[in-house]
Amino acid sequence: MNFYRLFILSIVIISGASAKAQVNSLPVKMPVMGKNDTIRVASTNDNGEMIPWIPLNEVEIFAMRIFKSPADRAAYNRLRYNVMKVMPYALFAKRRYEQLERDLALTAEKKEQKKLVKQCDKEIKEMFNREIKELTITQGQILTKLIDRELGRTTYDIIRETKGGVTAFLYQSVARVVGHNLKSTYSPQEDRDIEAIIISSGFYQ
DSSP, X not given: OHHHHHHHHHHHHHHHHHHHHHHHTSOOBOOOOOTTOOOOOEEEEETTEEXXXXXXXXXXXXXXXXXXXXXXXXXXXXXXXXXHHHHHHHHHHHHHHHHHHHHHHTOXXXXXXXXXXXXXXXHHHHHHHHTGGGOOHHHHHHHHHHHHHHHSSOHHHXXXXXXXXXXXXXXXXXXXXXXOOTTOOOOTTTTHHHHHHHHTTTTTO
């Protein structure tokens, strides 16, 4: 009985291998090339026929937003302007602090780490004195939210980690006087208008 089962199994294996060999031995039909077909693309062998294909980037389609009133449309346009104004600063902060974290991870010397933090702080301050100081209170509030969105940490947390708790407290105290809150967090649900603006802005393309 065992010999019979082994015999049947052998026939199945041989038949499958033979069928696969027949498929692989089929002549490959290449697509007809035109005189302007000079771009190399990937292709897939589909039962002997080579089918060219090109991977495409994801395309997102957004419906046109309908506003309840002209006032709502104007408010949204102001929000969009403010988000587009401060988003580059949030992305700069993200890149700079990510670079700082990589640099700090590569050195164990406290003196060198303080030097790296000081250099990063200098660059941020230079950008602040050159451009960010001209932001409105609303734009500054949006910026603190976007920094939390990009870095996953509030501006207050970043200052506390790099400059210490006392400095973070002093910065927060000054920020509160002028209407800012360095502890502001970002929520895609609560800030869905900002999220929609960012996604459709093209910053991540």
